[in-house]
Amino acid sequence: MPKDHFDTLAIHAGQPPDTKTGAVMTPIYQTATYAQEAVGKTKGYEYARTGNPTRSALQDCIAALEGAAHGLAFASGMATTDTVIRTFEPGDHILVGGDVYGGTFRLFDKEYRRYGLEFSYVDVSDLAAVKAALTAKTRMFWLETPTNPHLKIADIPAISKLLKAHASHPLLAVDSTFATPYLQQPLALGADLVMHSATKYLGGHSDAVVGLVAVNDKPLYERLSFLQNAAGAVPGPLDCFLILRGIKTLHLRMERHGANAAAVAEFLAKHPRVSAVYYPFHNSHPQQELARRQMRNGGGMVSLVMKGGAEEARKVVEGTRIFALAESLGGVESLIEVPAAMTHLSTAGSPLEVDPGLIRLSVGVEHVEDLIADLDAALRN
Ligand SMILES: Cc1ncc(COP(=O)(O)O)c(C=O)c1O
Numbered sequence: 001m002p003k004d005h006f007d008t009l010a011i012h013a014g015q016p017p018d019t020k021t022g023a024v025m026t027p028i029y030q031t032a033t034y035a036q037e038a039v040g041k042t043k044g045y046e047y048a049r050t051g052n053p054t055r056s057a058l059q060d061c062i063a064a065l066e067g068a069a070h071g072l073a074f075a076s077g078m079a080t081t082d083t084v085i086r087t088f089e090p091g092d093h094i095l096v097g098g099d100v101y102g103g104t105f106r107l108f109d110k111e112y113r114r115y116g117l118e119f120s121y122v123d124v125s126d127l128a129a130v131k132a133a134l135t136a137k138t139r140m141f142w143l144e145t146p147t148n149p150h151l152k153i154a155d156i157p158a159i160s161k162l163l164k165a166h167a168s169h170p171l172l173a174v175d176s177t178f179a180t181p182y183l184q185q186p187l188a189l190g191a192d193l194v195m196h197s198a199t200k201y202l203g204g205h206s207d208a209v210v211g212l213v214a215v216n217d218k219p220l221y222e223r224l225s226f227l228q229n230a231a232g233a234v235p236g237p238l239d240c241f242l243i244l245r246g247i248k249t250l251h252l253r254m255e256r257h258g259a260n261a262a263a264v265a266e267f268l269a270k271h272p273r274v275s276a277v278y279y280p281f282h283n284s285h286p287q288q289e290l291a292r293r294q295m296r297n298g299g300g301m302v303s304l305v306m307k308g309g310a311e312e313a314r315k316v317v318e319g320t321r322i323f324a325l326a327e328s329l330g331g332v333e334s335l336i337e338v339p340a341a342m343t344h345l346s347t348a349g350s351p352l353e354v355d356p357g358l359i360r361l362s363v364g365v366e367h368v369e370d371l372i373a374d375l376d377a378a379l380r381n
Contacts, residue, residue: 006065006182014060015244027058028241050229054237056243058212062202064180065247066194068214070221072228073240077177077197078103079233080211081142084173084193086231087223088322090116093135095170097124097143098352099150101197101346104142104175105352121351124154125287127162134166144175145184146291147340149303149360151278153287156294160190171220177201177330182254183295187216200330202248204253208239253332253365257300260294260371261363263304267372273312273379275357278303299331302361303339310356313338317359319378322370329362334371336361 004012015026029052034045045051055073063071074080082105088094096108098121108119122133124143134141141163147152156174163170173193174186180201183301186194196202198210215221228234235243256282265279277284281298282290291298306312317335323336327343336344340356347353363371 008180009061009064010250011248013064014057025343026054026241026244027251028237029212030237048237049232049234052234052237052240054240055235055243057239058210058235061195061244061247062181062198062212062214066187066214067185068187068194069216069218070225071196071212071214072224073243074211074213074228074234075156076105076197076209076264077101077175077199077211077256079176079305080195080213081107081184083224083227083231083233084140084142084195084213085112085117086227087220088117088139091118091137092139093118093120093137095119095130095133095141097141097145097147097154098122099124099152100142100144100175100352101148101177102339102346102352105344106346109350110346122374123152124159125152127155130159131162134163134168134170136168138166138168138170140171140173142173142175144178145294146178146201146280146299146301148178149301149344149354149358151178151280151285151301151303152243153291153294155290156184156186156189156191158310166192174187176279176334180250180254180298181259182251183299187214189294192217193220198243198246199328201254201257202247202330203243203311204250204330204332206328206331206333208242208246210235210237210239210243212243229296229343235342254297254300256365257297257363260365260368261300261302261361262343263368264361264363264371264375265298267375268302268304271379273307274304275307276305293297300363302310302363304359304361305355306357306359308336308357310340313357313359314341315381316378319381320368321377322374323378329360331362332365334362334364334366334374
């Protein structure tokens with residue numbers, strides 16, 4: 001069979017018409033249990049924590065989009081990360097990208113350190129520092145690329161090579177939430193595991209909270225699959241349906257997110273009240289060449305630093321009309337926030353602390369002229 005392009009997979013992967021009714025859209029199997037013909041004789045499903053056909057469709061879909069052998073869905077991005085971390089033992093060391101979602105840092109620092117796991121943080125854009133941070137106990141390097149909120153880029157092939165050459169053979173796990181499988185394919189670049197907060201671009205409409213993971217390694221998949229059932233942080237079928245529906249337009253949305261964000265970054269870079277702009281495909285980005293090699297476009301996330309610091313940043317985020325002041329990202333609508341006081345509050349006082357004058361934008365798919373006019377007006381306040 002010919003291999004379908006991404007756009008075709010986004011619409012069809014894991015979702016053949018329903019065999020019983022012909023329904024073209026995957027039904028929402030809103031059931032907690034399944035009738036058995038005889039004891040242990042099932043149609044493949046016995047209890048909905050263990051399995052659900054709507055969830056299976058989403059799991060097959062993310063596996064296809066990431067070019068992976070296996071996919072799994074969880075109740076949220078954090079439930080996904082939590083499940084991955086449960087596969088390790090007390091005493092194991094996990095290296096973490098030094099610029100991760102505040103909730104990820106909170107889970108590692110406030111919860112899993114209590115269970116004897118060790119975490120240390122490193123700049124993902126500094127290969128020498130990554131090499132120096134690996135120890136005999138390092139079992140995994142967990143990173144985001146682009147990072148949140150500084151939009152640094154991790155060189156996935158180079159880091160993968162470095163980890164494979166290290167004596168403890170740590171896994172490379174990539175939280176690819178900002179990039180989505182449309183912009184970047186971490187497994188093809190050498191990662192062992194790719195994770196998404198599907199709440200963001202995959203769902204795309206800010207109406208469901210779901211997490212996804214894709215892997216090739218069968219024993220790792222089996223361990224995660226065991227934990228999915230044993231710990232039970234599973235998404236409901238309606239949420240799986242919403243993510244499947246969102247994914248059908250992922251390729252279209254990401255093209256517009258990327259075009260809008262590039263134009264917004266260019267506008268902000270020239271603004272006299274802005275001291276720095278972070279956008280992977282902008283000329284001012286020190287890793288622009290790597291970003292262009294690794295990603296199809298620069299994505300929808302833009303960060304900027306106000307010359308006037310925290311006070312000015314607050315005025316701007318409270319002064320927009322179209323950009324809504326809100327946490328989260330990746331929906332069709334534009335959002336604006338101050339990470340130091342919102343999404344990354346848990347990093348206060350840690351080395352991961354974010355400049356309080358930094359503003360993060362999730363640039364939506366509205367008309368770009370309206371978005372720039374909105375920011376322009378807010379920057380005049
Ligand atoms: C990069 C990244 N990873 C993980 C998460 C956590 O995902 P969720 O909110 O679906 O639990 C977020 C949430 O903001 C995120 O931005």
